[in-house]
Structure formats: structure tokens, C-alpha cells
Amino acid sequence: MEREPNTRLADLFAMAGWSKGELARLVNRQAAAMGFPQLATDTSRVRRWIEQGEIPRDPVPRVMSALFTEQLGRVVTIEDLGLERAGRAGKRQSADALPWAPERTAEVLTEFTGMDLMLNRRGLVGAGAALAAGSALTSAMYDWLHTDPALTAGPPRLSATLAGADADAVAFDRYEATPVGSQEIEALERSVEVFRAWDAARGGGLQRKAVVGQLNEVGGMLAYKHPDHLQRRLWGVAANLAVLAGWMSHDVGLEPTAQKYFVIATHAAREGGDRPRAGEALSRAARQMIHLGRPDDALDLMKLANSGSGNRTLPRTRAMLHTIEAWALAAQGRGRAMRRTLGEAEDLFVSDKSDVPPPSWMQLFDEADMHGMQALAFRTLADHEPDAARLAQEHAKKALELRQNGRQRSQIMDYISLASACFIADDPEQADRYARLALVSIGETSSHRTWDRLREMYRLTGQYSGYPKVHDLREEIKLALPRAPKGAARA
Secondary structure, three states: OOOOOOOOHHHHHHOOOOHHHHHHHHHHHHHHHOOOOOOOOOHHHHHHHHHHHOOOOOHHHHHHHHHHHHHHHHHOOOOOOOOOOHHOOOOOOOOOOOOOHHHHHHHHHHHHHHHHHHHOOOOOOOOOOOOOOOOHHHHHHHHOOOOOOHHHHOOOOOOOOHHHHHHHHHOOOOOOOOOOHHHHHHHHHHHHHHHHHHHHHHHOOOOOHHHHHHHHHHHHHOOOOOOHHHHHHHHHHHHHHHHHHHHHHHHHOOHHHHHHHHHHHHHHHHHHHOOOHHHHHHHHHHOOOOOOOOHHHHHHHHHHHHHHOOOOOOHHHHHHHHHHHHHHHHOOHHHHHHHHHHHHHHHHHHOOOOOOOOHHHHHOOOOOHHHHHHHHHHHOOOOOOOHHHHHHHHHHHHHHHHOOOHHHHHHHHHHHHHHHHHHHHHHHHHHHHHHHHHHHHHHOOOHHHHHHHHHHHHHHHHHHHHHHHHHHHHHHHHHOOOOOOOOOOOO
């Protein structure tokens, strides 16, 4: 039977800009560097891979994955290239086909983090892919997220690529599967808290690589068969680290990479039986979509996050999810629906009696954050309904009063929301004051999101550029804003 052309490989090959002869030579050179000097590929073989859909034998798919990753500056997996073998269809599921099988999650996690680390080592960034639509993720994952995994069936097993004769040849420095005990897992859980605190204070740029590296090791640990109670905790660590890796990636403008980590976190949380955590991971993807101007996609994701998080979700967590939904509605200009959703969020927040300790990943969502999200929602709505700027100011001021030390990035966001609302409310004097307070410490963070919000505020200063203070402020903002890094495309 005649094979179909490999359209995935053809598309990526065109993006890479090589000739078939160049790719053949690069494959031979890279294979030798990876310890396979006997490999001899030529132009005709490359043509058959692309035009006839022929699947080369190992290690060629792994070699090509490394080559395309380096050339395109983003993670390109074997599945992305369409080079998974048909005989492994049941075991090696495409990473693009959601949801993944339980035994596939640890493998996707380890492979993706390994490639991400390789990009870091070579000074590249992973921003060249497109974001999946919220509706696509929702339709693929709805039924899966609404059911609980069979945790008693045991932890994930090694897939074909990690077992048997191929195990020694697996690429990207896979962590060797070894058992860990409760003390090691406790240390991992403490490291998550350290990373989370650092991210809240300084932004995602400085510690992202460390988080990705830690997640890569946890992926290897998950390949070992631990007792159920330890395996669940490891899945929890993986989910927390994946959310952090995604949030840090989003914070520095690596948007498709961030979305992939949020999807990985959702899988890891569900495998550990923590559906509320899975819902929160999806809510991060929704926040990303709103930031990128895609509120429709955000609402699709929030419907899944709200419905799929299960009945064990605490009121405060549900309140947080409602604030994100309200922000998306504000971005659409749907003021009535936004106000109703924020009202529900307030009711849920005050109904939480704190008789059940919040999970570690919810401890940063306090009253200050509640007001901060309300300020952001009303500030966003003010682009459609200028009268909403007054309420944005009230909530931003309350958030700033309540902010604790160590939440520097959130404080900067509050000042920017407040200054922007003042500009919209025709109060340039106060706007100038609060904008300068944001500028005081914005240079000490590595958060592209704060710079994006600052650019939005800069747009609002235009009508007041004749005011001497605001004229000077505009010059200071231009000095504070760094140039966008090469390749950090906004998807």
C-alpha cells in the first residue's frame, strides 16, 4: 500500500529552510555527535520521509527532533514531525492528541522539559509555534477531565521508547528511573514553595530554567513504580512545577511553551487525583489567553476549569476561578455578566470559613489578590465602559493596602491598573503619581507581562502628552521598556 506524504514533516521542513541534501548531511553529523557514527542518510531517503511518509528507524527520529528544535528555536517532538512508528500507535500516542494516556504523561513531560533545557543551553527561545484554541482543548479534554483516573491500577509504566533494548539510547538526557521516599518528596515540595515565592517577587525569567530542570527530574521519578500514596504526591509535585514552568514561560513571553506546560500540569494533577488542581492549571491557560487578546478562548477554558475541577473544590478556589471568568467577560465588554460573575466570586470568597486548610497552590490567593483581580476586571471593562474606571481605582487601592512583602510583581500590576484607571477617568495628576510608583521597581523584575501592561498604560498617556508631567512620564516609560527579545513572538 502506497504511503501518504508526511505533511507534518513537510511543513516543518519548509519552515526550517533547508534543502533535502542539507538535512541529510545534518542528520549524519548530528547522529555522529549523539554516538551513532555508522548512520548514513542521503537525499533520496529524506525525500521518501517527506513525500512518501516513510518512517526512519531509531535514532533518526530523535536526531531530527534535536535538529528541528535547534533550527526553529522551539521544542519539536518526534510526534510533531510525524515520525512515530505505526507499531507504537497504542503506546506512543501523539503529543498533539489530547488527552494523553496515563503512561504517556510522564514521557511527554520528560521529553518536553529535556528539549526546553536544550534550547536554554543553546541560547534559543521556544516561541515559534501557534497556541491551540481554547475550544480545541476543551472539546478534547472535557470527558476525560470529568472522570477520575483509576489510581489503584498503579503508576505509569515505561512506554516502548523507555523499555527494552532501546532504553539506553533514549535522547535528551532522560533521568534514570529510581525510587524515592517521603523525605525526598518533602524536599521537592519545599523547593516548589521556594520557586513560587521567587516568581511572585521577581518574575519568571531568572528561575525558569531551574524549575524546568526540576520538573525534568520528577518526570524521570514518575517512571518508577512507587506505592500509590507516594506516586500521588509525585504527581502533585509535577503538577505544581509544570504550572510554575508555564507561568514563568508566559511571564517572559514564551507563549506556546507556556500553554504546553499548562496542559502537562492538567494531566499531572488529574493523574494524582487532584481535579481542583487540574482546574487551576487550566485557569492559568485562560489568563494567558486574556492577556493575548483572546477572551473567547479564555471563556472556553474557564468553562472546562469550573466544571472539571470537581465537588472537592474549596469556595476560595472557586472564587478565584470566577474572577478570571469575569476578566474574560470584561475583555469582551460584557459588563452586566462581568459584574454578576464578580458578585458570585465575592460571595464564594467570604463563604470560605478556612476550616479546611487551602492547598499550597492557593495560598497566594488572598484578599489582596481578590481585590487585585477585581481591579483588573473593572480596568479592562473601562475600555468599553469608562465609568468602570472608578471601581477599578477603589479595588486597586484596597489591593495595595493589603499586599504583603514579597509580592512585588503583583504590586506593580496594581499600580499600573490604578494609573490606567486614573487616565481613563480623566485624572492625569493621580495617574502620573501611581505610574511613577510602578516605574520605581519594574526594572527589578523579569516579567514581560508587567512590561506589556505598561505599554497599554503608555497608550493611555497619549491624550495627555501636552501636560509637562505626563510628557516626562512618557519619556521615562520608553526608557523603562526593554526591547522584545528575538524570537519571543506573541502568538
